[in-house]
Amino acid sequence: MSRAMKDRLIWAVTFLVMLIICLPGLWVVLSAFRTNGEILTKPAVWIPQNLTLDNFRAIFGLGENVLAIPVGSYFLNSLVISVTSTVLAVMIGMSGGYAFARHRFPGKSGAFLWLMLSRTVPGIALSLPLFILWSWIGLIDTKLGVIVVYTAINVPFTVWLTEGFFRQVPRDLSEAAQIDGCTPWQAFWKVEFPLARSGIASAGIFAFLTSWNEYALASQLTRSTDSKTLPVGLMDFTAQFTIDWAGMCAMAVIIIIPALILTFLVQKHLIAGLTFGGVKG
Amino acid sequence: MAEVTLRKIVKNYGALEVVHGIDLDIAHNEFVVLVGPSGCGKSTTLRMIAGLEEVSGGEIAIGGRVVNTLPPRARNISMVFQNYALYPHMTVRENLGFSLKIAGRPPAEIEKATDEAAAILGLADYMDRTPGELSGGQRQRVAMGRAIVRHPDVFLFDEPLSNLDAKLRTQMRVEIKKLHQKVKTTIVYVTHDQVEAMTLADRIVIMKDGHIVQTGTPLEVFERPANTFVATFIGSPPMNLVDGVVAGGEVRFAGDASLPVPPAFRGRVQEGQRVTYGFRADNLMPAGHAMTGIGETADIDLTIALAEPLGAETILLSELAGVEIQGKMYNPRAVAAGERLSCLLALDHAHLFDAETGASLRT
Ligand SMILES: Nc1ncnc2c1ncn2[C@@H]1O[C@H](COP(=O)(O)OP(=O)(O)OP(=O)(O)O)[C@@H](O)[C@H]1O
Ligand SMILES: [Mg+2]
Numbered sequence: 001m002s003r004a005m006k007d008r009l010i011w012a013v014t015f016l017v018m019l020i021i022c023l024p025g026l027w028v029v030l031s032a033f034r035t036n037g038e039i040l041t042k043p044a045v046w047i048p049q050n051l052t053l054d055n056f057r058a059i060f061g062l063g064e065n066v067l068a069i070p071v072g073s074y075f076l077n078s079l080v081i082s083v084t085s086t087v088l089a090v091m092i093g094m095s096g097g098y099a100f101a102r103h104r105f106p107g108k109s110g111a112f113l114w115l116m117l118s119r120t121v122p123g124i125a126l127s128l129p130l131f132i133l134w135s136w137i138g139l140i141d142t143k144l145g146v147i148v149v150y151t152a153i154n155v156p157f158t159v160w161l162t163e164g165f166f167r168q169v170p171r172d173l174s175e176a177a178q179i180d181g182c183t184p185w186q187a188f189w190k191v192e193f194p195l196a197r198s199g200i201a202s203a204g205i206f207a208f209l210t211s212w213n214e215y216a217l218a219s220q221l222t223r224s225t226d227s228k229t230l231p232v233g234l235m236d237f238t239a240q241f242t243i244d245w246a247g248m249c250a251m252a253v254i255i256i257i258p259a260l261i262l263t264f265l266v267q268k269h270l271i272a273g274l275t276f277g278g279v280k281g
Numbered sequence: 282m283a284e285v286t287l288r289k290i291v292k293n294y295g296a297l298e299v300v301h302g303i304d305l306d307i308a309h310n311e312f313v314v315l316v317g318p319s320g321c322g323k324s325t326t327l328r329m330i331a332g333l334e335e336v337s338g339g340e341i342a343i344g345g346r347v348v349n350t351l352p353p354r355a356r357n358i359s360m361v362f363q364n365y366a367l368y369p370h371m372t373v374r375e376n377l378g379f380s381l382k383i384a385g386r387p388p389a390e391i392e393k394a395t396d397e398a399a400a401i402l403g404l405a406d407y408m409d410r411t412p413g414e415l416s417g418g419q420r421q422r423v424a425m426g427r428a429i430v431r432h433p434d435v436f437l438f439d440e441p442l443s444n445l446d447a448k449l450r451t452q453m454r455v456e457i458k459k460l461h462q463k464v465k466t467t468i469v470y471v472t473h474d475q476v477e478a479m480t481l482a483d484r485i486v487i488m489k490d491g492h493i494v495q496t497g498t499p500l501e502v503f504e505r506p507a508n509t510f511v512a513t514f515i516g517s518p519p520m521n522l523v524d525g526v527v528a529g530g531e532v533r534f535a536g537d538a539s540l541p542v543p544p545a546f547r548g549r550v551q552e553g554q555r556v557t558y559g560f561r562a563d564n565l566m567p568a569g570h571a572m573t574g575i576g577e578t579a580d581i582d583l584t585i586a587l588a589e590p591l592g593a594e595t596i597l598l599s600e601l602a603g604v605e606i607q608g609k610m611y612n613p614r615a616v617a618a619g620e621r622l623s624c625l626l627a628l629d630h631a632h633l634f635d636a637e638t639g640a641s642l643r644t
Binding site: 170172177180181186190194195 | 332368369431
């Protein structure tokens with residue numbers, strides 16, 4: 001097979017796979033600009049006939065039919081919870097990753113394995129015990145309650161990812177920096193941190209996306225505008241007998257956009273973060 | 282004044298002791314090379330001087346000040362690492378100036394100092410590149426530049442040339458020696474390459490298994506090795522060693538070969554004592570190809586097993602009492618395998634060692 005043919009084939013397959021992956025998302029985006037009537041007609045209308053911004057107007061209370069959904073508060077809750085838990089997870093996870101990469105201590109491999117095993121527990125399995133625990137200590141329906149849970153969920157992954165990056169930074173560099181006059185703390189921030197930045201950035205973005213998109217636990221732990229996040233807010237579009245699919249899709253688009261923007265901003269780091277090991281010299 | 286003193290330095294890793302009570306005095310501006318086989322504790326010793334490794338026992342002093350508990354930054358030392366340890370995210374200029382920047386010096390001063398170091402090491406053209414864009418030799422120079430910028434009391438080198446190819450290594454060796462002449466500083470240099478040790482050192486410290494085996498100038502350790510280990514480790518090819526027994530002013534080997542007791546050892550050995558006879562290839566030469574003025578000699582007839590022409594001289598491989606030995610032919614001619622040559626051994630440069638302990642019988 002010639003090279004050009006091979007390239008074309010690879011492109012075709014990639015395109016097909018991407019299409020399959022993206023199709024549901026595409027459908028959500030399309031539906032956000034359609035009316036409930038058109039979404040629900042049978043037989044299905046595949047090509048949208050008339051696109052409309054009414055769904056968004058309704059969400060932001062600009063059109064004639066105003067929705068009683070406090071999107072603003074949800075957005076703010078989501079933002080506060082995601083950012084705080086991400087910052088916490090990165091700080092804690094980075095310290096852990098550094099310790100695992102640089103220091104020997106008894107029980108090290110056991111502890112690492114234990115951290116990784118915690119990833120195998122499905123989040124939803126924690127919801128009942130968490131709910132009981134949180135209601136005892138009064139963390140139900142607080143942002144703090146959700147932040148603590150998300151931080152805990154994100155730390156193991158952050159430890160794992162940053163550990164790999166710190167392990168790739170030669171130990172000599174920190175030693176050289178200390179001989180050059182740095183305290184160990186300065187050596188970390190001036191030499192090791194910048195060199196592991198890609199890993200830390202991608203750990204951060206993963207933590208943020210996990211928190212931003214999480215639904216199962218948040219739906220149990222939040223109930224009012226004090227703490228409900230955007231994904232949980234999606235359920236506001238379901239009434240007893242009807243579901244406002246168009247409104248829900250419009251809201252989903254609103255949720256996706258910040259995540260998309262963020263991902264594009266750090267995509268360079270993200271790719272480095274996901275392909276580390278093989279390529280770095 | 283920056284003399285370095287090690288007093289009974291011990292290093293344990295858990296239950297494992299890898300450095301066993303080393304004593305060493307390094308004078309101000311002295312170039313000392315720690316040399317020894319892999320795993321003998323050279324790097325560990327150097328890293329203890331640097332403060333990168335905790336001292337398990339004993340005392341290290343730099344410039345008269347005990348530094349055991351001081352962190353590396355408080356010792357005013359510089360170190361050049363085996364793989365250079367340049368900061369990959371900084372340019373050459375930033376690498377050079379890093380220590381001064383950390384010390385909070387004004388930018389103008391940093392600029393001046395880095396330019397000065399760059400000029401000494403010929404780095405001026407690469408100042409804005411990152412280490413990834415440099416060749417091995419250039420990285421090596423940057424690493425040395427970074428070390429000299431801060432005018433340390435002591436320079437530490439840990440096998441700085443081992444990642445370079447043979448030609449560059451020779452070139453950088455000369456540069457390091459020149460550097461020492463230019464910026465007079467105490468230097469402790471670690472290598473496992475005896476040629477590097479011989480060419481660079483004011484004084485060589487030979488280590489083995491966490492002990493110092495011998496300390497002395499290059500010529501001292503070459504000419505008066507303290508034991509068979511030093512005798513074979515220093516010098517190339519390694520010293521020929523043949524076991525024998527002292528009998529009537531001679532050392533008798535297996536078979537019926539024998540050689541006279543070397544002059545320096547007469548009266549120091551007893552009849553019947555088991556010894557190891559040592560001599561270098563340089564001092565065993567075919568008659569007619571010998572150097573002049575080599576003092577007392579002994580004759581040996583040797584059958585040549587193999588000849589290795591090197592141009593100016595030819596290494597001759599032969600056998601004495603079942604042991605492979607090497608000699609040298611100066612002003613060489615072609616030598617065929619199996620040829621029988623009568624050779625001269627320069628006895629003034631021959632040695633006797635205790636057959637059991639390997640220690641020299643000179644003292
Ligand atoms: N962190 C450590 N834990 C346990 N043992 C160690 C550690 N570091 C070094 N050693 C041991 O200490 C001994 C001396 O090591 P060192 O690195 O000083 O050797 P070296 O003389 O520099 O050898 P090389 O020429 O290979 O660099 C070795 O036997 C090594 O296995
Ligand atoms: Mg070493």
